[in-house]
Structures are given as structure tokens and as C-alpha cells.
Amino acid sequence: MAARPPRTAIVTGTASGIGAAIAHRLAADGWRVVGVDRARIDDAAHLAAQVTLDLADIAAIPAALAPHVGAVALVHAAGVMRTGTLETLDPADGATMWALHVAALTAMAQAIVPAMDGGGRIVAIGSRTSAGAAGKSQYAAVKAAMVGLIRSWAIELAPRGITANVIAPAATATPLLARADRAAVPPVLPPIGRYVEPAEVAAYAAFLLSPDAGAITGQQLLICGGASL
Incomplete structure (x- = not known):
């Protein structure tokens, strides 16, 4: 019997942090990984293809992903964090985060989902902070x-065999955490006494993309080291 060709997963934010960990894990599991990042990755032997793209440029997304329509999984791990108390909030920061976390996810799903066959997967990397944080x-x-997007899509796409879920980590040992404004948001370790590791989030993502997770959809799944307790 001929070997089944590898499934294709589009993973964003693959230059560092959680996105890089997910790309490496999926490649190790036999996936054909298309990495999307605004930074080009020099050490990219684990990637089947690279798309160098600033996801905040929403209009550029459909054309950039067109060669990879047919992917059965989309993992949106690219992210940016801007912090500040109520008195210091900058609307431009909010717009930047909305573009990357919400508008880009929507544009990618619109580009990729129509060609997904049964068993398609969407995984968005959220945050435990979605419940609120000073x-x-x-x-x-x-x-x-x-979370609202993913839960709504889960309902819409369930008849087509496509699942959609959010993984919500607590503070994770990534460059994003290192760049956070420590004056506004002092680092707090979760009860386990350490930050979540990117590889732990990647393992969670790999499971959600597996056949064993076919009945899991519309969920925000925490990996928080006890921080939500």
C-alpha cells in the first residue's frame, strides 16, 4: 500500500516562541508545515514552505496563502502584547492587537476553510488573560x-467535520513575555512555580490536530499551571 501523503498545516508565528515550537512538533509528527511569519527563518529545515508576511496587512493574506489552499489545519500562534492601565491605554495598540489576533485569523480562515475536507482543524492560541487581568x-x-470567533465557527463548521478550538496558556516562556512591559504587568509565576513551556503548548496543539480530538470543538482549553485556580 502506498504511504499516505503528509497532511499540511499552516502555522503562524513560526519564527519564535509558541509558533516555532508548534511547527517543530508537527513536523516531527509527520505533518507538512507551512510557516507564516513576518521574519524569514534561516534554520527552516523542518518547514515544507515559508510565507514571509506581516499578518497585520489583512489585504495581503488571501494571495499569500493561495498556494497553500488545501491545508487541513490552521494554527494561529502569531501574537503581540501591548499593556497598560486604563489611564494609559493607547487606541493604536488596541488596533494593532485586533488586526493580528482577530482580523488576520478571520482572513486566514476565509482563505483556507472553503477547501478543507472532513477532518479539518482550526486552533487559535489565545490566553488565560481573556478572563481579565489588570x-x-x-x-x-x-x-x-x-474565543467568540472560534466558538461561532465551531458551530458553523461542525457539519463539515471541521473543529475549531482555542488553547489558552498562562504566562509562557517566550520572547513575547520577555518583551512585556514589566512596569505595568509584573511577572507572576503560576502555582506550579514556573512559566508554561512552549513545547507544552505545542503538545496540546498536536493533540487537537490529531484524529483522537475529533469530538473536541468550540472549546477554550487552558494550559495555565494552575493560574486559573
């Missing part, structure tokens, strides 16, 4: 909006 109100709002 100094992160705009970030919390866009991550909560992401």
Missing part, C-alpha cells in the same frame, strides 16, 4: 474576541 484590558479584549 494592566492588560485591551489584550484581554482581543483574546476574548478570538
Whole structure:
């Protein structure tokens, strides 16, 4: 019997952090991984293809992903965090986060989902912060909006065998955390006494993309080291 060709997953934010960990994990699991990032990756042997794209440029997304229509999985891990208390919020920061976390996810899904066959998967990397956090109100709002999108799509796409879920980590040991405004948002370790590791989030994503997760859809799944307790 001929070997089944590898399934294709489009993963965003593959230059670093959670996105990079997911891309490596899926490639190790036999996926054909298309990496999307505004930074080009020099050490990209694990990627089947690279798309160098600033996802905030929403209008450019359909053409950039057109060669990869037929992917059966979309994992949106690219992210940016802007922090600040109510008195210091900058509307431009909110617009930037909305474009990347919500508008880009929508544009990618519109480009990819029509060609997905049964068993398609959408996974968005959200945040435990979607429940609210001091100094992160705009970030919390866009991550909560992401949950609304995913839950709505889960209902719409279920008859086609496509699942949609959010993975919501607590503070994760990534460059994004290192760049956070520590004055506005002091780092707090979860009860396990350490930050979540990107590889742990990647393992969760790999499971949600597997056949074993076919009955899981419309969920926000926490990986928070006990921070939600």
C-alpha cells in the first residue's frame, strides 16, 4: 500500500516562541508545515514552505496563502502584547492587537476553510488573560474576541467535520513575555512555580490536530499551571 501523503498545516508565528515550537512538533509528527511569519527563518529545515508576511496587512493574506489552499489545519500562534492601565491605554495598540489576533485569523480562515475536507482543524492560541487581568484590558479584549470567533465557527463548521478550538496558556516562556512591559504587568509565576513551556503548548496543539480530538470543538482549553485556580 502506498504511504499516505503528509497532511499540511499552516502555522503562524513560526519564527519564535509558541509558533516555532508548534511547527517543530508537527513536523516531527509527520505533518507538512507551512510557516507564516513576518521574519524569514534561516534554520527552516523542518518547514515544507515559508510565507514571509506581516499578518497585520489583512489585504495581503488571501494571495499569500493561495498556494497553500488545501491545508487541513490552521494554527494561529502569531501574537503581540501591548499593556497598560486604563489611564494609559493607547487606541493604536488596541488596533494593532485586533488586526493580528482577530482580523488576520478571520482572513486566514476565509482563505483556507472553503477547501478543507472532513477532518479539518482550526486552533487559535489565545490566553488565560481573556478572563481579565489588570494592566492588560485591551489584550484581554482581543483574546476574548478570538474565543467568540472560534466558538461561532465551531458551530458553523461542525457539519463539515471541521473543529475549531482555542488553547489558552498562562504566562509562557517566550520572547513575547520577555518583551512585556514589566512596569505595568509584573511577572507572576503560576502555582506550579514556573512559566508554561512552549513545547507544552505545542503538545496540546498536536493533540487537537490529531484524529483522537475529533469530538473536541468550540472549546477554550487552558494550559495555565494552575493560574486559573
